[in-house]
Amino acid sequence: MAQVTVVVPIYNVEKYVRACFESLLKQTSDDFVVLAVNDGSPDNSAQIISEFTARYPDRIKYITKENGGYGSVLQLAIKEMDTPYFIVCDPDDTLEPEAVETLLNLAQVSGADITIGAKMIMKEGSSIKEYDPSYNKQFTLLKSNRVYNRGTEEFDDLFFVNPSPHAKLYRREAAKDIVFPEKTGYTDNLLFYISLLNSGKVIYTDKPLANYLIDRTGNTMTDISYKAMNGQILVFRTIAEQAVKLENIPDIFWYRMFEAFKFMLYQTRRLNCTKEQYRETLEYLGTFLEMVTARQKEVKPYYKKYAKTAVIERMRDEGLLNPSLMNSVYSGIVRRMTNEFEEK
Secondary structure, three states, rough: OOOOOEEEEOOOOOHHHHHHHHHHHHOOOEEEEEEEEOOOOOOOHHHHHHHHHOOOOEEEEEEEOOOOOOOHHHHHHHHHOOEEEEEEOOOOEEEEHHHHHHHHHHHHHOOOEEEEEEEEOOOOOOOOOEEEEEEEEOOOOOOOOOOOOOOOOOHHHHHOOOOOOOEEEEHHHHHHHOOOOOOOOOOHHHHHHHHOOOOEEEEEEEEEEEEEEEEEEEOOOOOOEEHHHHHHHHHHHHHHHHOOOOOOHHHHHHHHHHHHHHHHHHHHHHEOHHHHHHHHHHHHHHHHHHHHHHOOHHHHHHHHHOOOOOOOHHHHHHHHOOOOOOHHHHHHHHHHHHHHHHOO
């Protein structure tokens, strides 16, 4: 029986999906199957998938469903797979030939619940690739081929890993109970953080095993719509809601949620929406802030250790992390940012 399922979520990617499948068929390991999930794609992706499944029926399994968004694909795939491990490979990305073999070997040798690799970043129409270690080097330095055990200080470093699915092998058991929201993107964040909170061991390799296209039209990284922004907020609310049901959550998790709030707050300035929609988005983001502020005792020590902020921003953040001041401080932020917002 295969050990790994490579999940390929497919929606409006006919330009890219052929190259993705070809990279999977070049893997040095035979210990995997591909699960191609057509999320109601209206383009010609279905024809391409059918072509590959006809040629490789033992390697590629095809499921088609009504459109429900990225999260619905992950929900279905995790339920349907019968392998102990899985990788998510977005259809506009590719895997290096040794990706499955390397990640699986590391997972089996170490007993890791998540195996993380580095990646290469690409842009549309360019042959130039940029190495990305898959974590933020400003805050930590992960050691290649090292096992990170739950309950140690070193395990905290994993919360600075980029949550994108690229070059990550998950043990299905760590993700099987996650409930993904539908009709929204950004659910790879939910997959990573909740799986990490469910993990006892994680291993990292600095070998680049995936190629990540960052600027495709329609990619969530380039979507600045009102709907996309509110979907992102929903995902992080869902992460917090599901995290509180787990045991022994590392305090640094809540600090990372506060930093996620700040990132989304700054990101709202790029929104393409009306002023009224902008205010609604900021108010919705405030409901996530309330969830994080409730954990201010866990957040503050890590904020003091890691935050790189100017004096004025630090004073604002301290107000946001004070339950008695949070509402008034955030209301002021909403008023100011709404007044400054220019409809596009």
